[in-house]
Amino acid sequence: MGNDMNITIDDNQLTFEPGETILEVAQRNGIYIPTLCHLKGTTPTGACRICVVEVKGAGKLVESCAAPASSGMEIFTESAKVVKARKEIIRLMLASGNHNCAARNFEIEDWTDFQMKVMAEEGAEQLCPVWGDCKLQDLAYRYQVDTKDMPPAAGKYPMEKVNPFIVRDFSRCILCGRCVKACKEVQVNNAIDFGYRGSETKIVAGTDVPLKDSNCVFCGECVDVCPVGALVFKPALPVDRSRKVEKVRSTCAFCGVGCQISIHTEENRIVRIEGAGRDIPPNCGSLCVKGRFGYDFVGSDERLTTPLIKENGNFRNASWKEAFDLVAEKLTGIKDQFGPQALGVLTSARITNEENYIAQKFARAALKTNNIDHCARL
Amino acid sequence: MTNTISDIEKADTIIVMGSNTTENHPVLSSFVKRASLNGKTLIVIDPRKIVLTHHADKWLRLQPGSDIALINALMHVIIKEDLYDRDFVERRTENFEALAETVEKYSPGHVSKISGVDADDIIEAARLYAKAARGSILYCMGITQHITGTDNVKSLANLAMLCGNLGIEGGGVNPLRGQNNVQGACDMGGLPNVFTAYRKVDDDSARQSYENAWQVTDLPSKPGHPVTEMVDMAEKGTLKSLYVIGENPLVSDPDLNHAEKAFGNLDFLVVQDIFLTETAKTADVVLPAFCFAEKEGTFTNTERRVQRVRKAVEAPGYAKEDWKIICEVAGRMGYRMNYTDSREIFEEIAAVTPSYAGITWDRIEEEGIHWPCPTGDHPGTPILHTEQFTRGKGAFFAVEHASPAEMTNDEYPFILTTGRVLYHYHTGSMTMKTKGLNELAAECFVEISPGDAEQLDLQNDDMAKVTSRRGTITAKVQVSSMAVDGTIFIPFHFGKAAANRLTNAKLDPVAKIPELKICAIKVEKAAA
């Protein structure tokens, strides 16, 4: 070895680092190889085989996500043999479950028209909620897999909806195992695993109990990595594709980890929160149940919307001018009569740095007291 | 934290002490669990059998309040077996002899009697930490919420310095900050004794520079009172008014019955918040504010990383941004505070705060920066103390074990320790608005060991009446393998059965943190 850490991928001369897989070399050089089960940062399983490539001299196609690059390899990522294998894999996956999106063969122009057709189909109760955001669908389209006479197969196991946050639709599960990797190796919650055997295989929580009765802590990592519509976030249902979704990058407002989030809104309403991205620290895409699902308070109708002034023991609505005048007058009065030491300010670990800065400046420069603190110690 | 979150996975041995990480810092806990999965050594020191103990190589179950004794015993072993980092101790620290002399008394055998931890386990844990090339210590309020909180923290710093685990990747003494912007609130001078960047209010030159920057004279030079003392002053009548922003002390404060009385005694209470919280209900004036999703600004996370907060939706009704409300009040009191937006405020912060001086909103557009960041081309400081400590050499503080403020007796035979659950946040004013979270954690509970439950004739879902010297609450029994005989856990989130009616407001004399983690209680079956 030593000086010849070289391989060729589709006629490109490339170098690799020791231990790199073929997939990693390709990705680093912007060469596309499809993947389904591969999850960065976890041990490869070779479960789906969609990432196979042809290596000159090797008898069989090899899984690029698991195979380490080695000197002198000549690799073809889209040879006829590779494409044929991928088509077959996709066909089998589509045939294995209720993938009613692809069964129409992509001749659809108009969304509504398509939706109507799907709804009319026997057994297709509802269009898959991840339509348009599904890796299997993308691949079926890319490789033009013909599924004309393939009726969506009925699910072997019933859908699980008995928790507030996650819907498990086993009829769309392609058993890629990404969710298991995410749960066991990324979040390390060990709530789910492969269960049963052969054609009975199923992703089970604990001893095949509902998620809410297992070790699951509803972090949502598994849903995030599921390439298809087998795991979906319940609060985001039903999906309404006529609405425009906007995304804003921000920071989670709960604990001090400061996870980076992407807030999805529709018409001034938060509809979903996701991790900002797998490469963005500190959370690298992960979130917890509070950060991911705890956003209802923002649009709650219990929010305060107007200043309130208490009179005879009851609050009444007030204008800002009234409220400001009253607060300023009272604080000034107390300061004049009892001195600034009789005033105190509690600022907050919830508000921004900018606001904390203003609060302490107010206490010190305007009220002339250092009686300022927050409840961080509690 | 002296180190970063991603650094945790680089440690060879990790000690987690007084932190129920999987519930309170869930995403950070996955870094700890992954480290353990990948063969790193994890030692959990906690009175409860928390989830993290299932991932740990060793769980030291210590008696609440015996932290210092236990840490001293670890150091006793490390010094005795000559496992400490001589080079680091010589080059970078001072006062080692005093430490060695103090910990000499804390033999594993002796401490085993105080802490309830097996002497062999103490020895083994000491070796695992000391022999690791990189050792990280993570701690949280299980360390700080004691009358000895400051000394507890000093002890952990002693341990880390002794083994040369400061200033290196994968090392550090890492406090996990509870609320999203605790770090920022402290950095910004939301404390009675310091301006931004911890510059002391009784330091004349610091005061002078703020007087210039703020164009004011006579900034007060005497340190103010921390929240816990302000409550006492209100009760005595020397504090007449409180202006409370985004906090709910009437659920989160210790000894609530006392706090309620004190708040009731105020002449004028202003509460600025997003909901009509328990505290807001008692106010004279309530001012509606924006929540995080409605405004622009920055938060500073537990690893000192300054990160952007951005507006995603419009605020409801007539609510206003917190800073605008405060500036309006200040203006009416004769002090002008005018800003066009919060970016302009941040620029002023950078101008008066050395550790933030090099940070701009543009620089943190994509990724936050760890302070200290003194100049515009400084990359930030992910790891503190790499060359030297703030004060030059790191000083060991020899500290002695002291008993908790309140001990159990025949009348109050159990120890109560309070904390949080995964599904709720602080006093629940935000998380309890999400139905699903309430479904998963509906109400307060009394976590009790199977042994204690049997002795008290309590079963799951029975109602238990829990009484301390200060108050009584009633909540559902949860018999749990997490609890250890003699120690009972109650989460404090729930206003309806507020654990803080029971807790003790006795303070750590330096940090003024109340001893929320220990008080003596009795438990009875409540009449159905």
Ligand code: SF4
């Ligand atoms: S649920 Fe999704 S991620 Fe899990 S095995 Fe099935 S398809 Fe893969």
Ligand code: SF4
């Ligand atoms: S939500 Fe989290 S804990 Fe639950 S199964 Fe998915 S990854 Fe595992």
Ligand code: SF4
């Ligand atoms: S998502 Fe969870 S772990 Fe991350 S900052 Fe929010 S509350 Fe903390």
Ligand code: FES
């Ligand atoms: S992605 Fe390589 S085998 Fe699935």
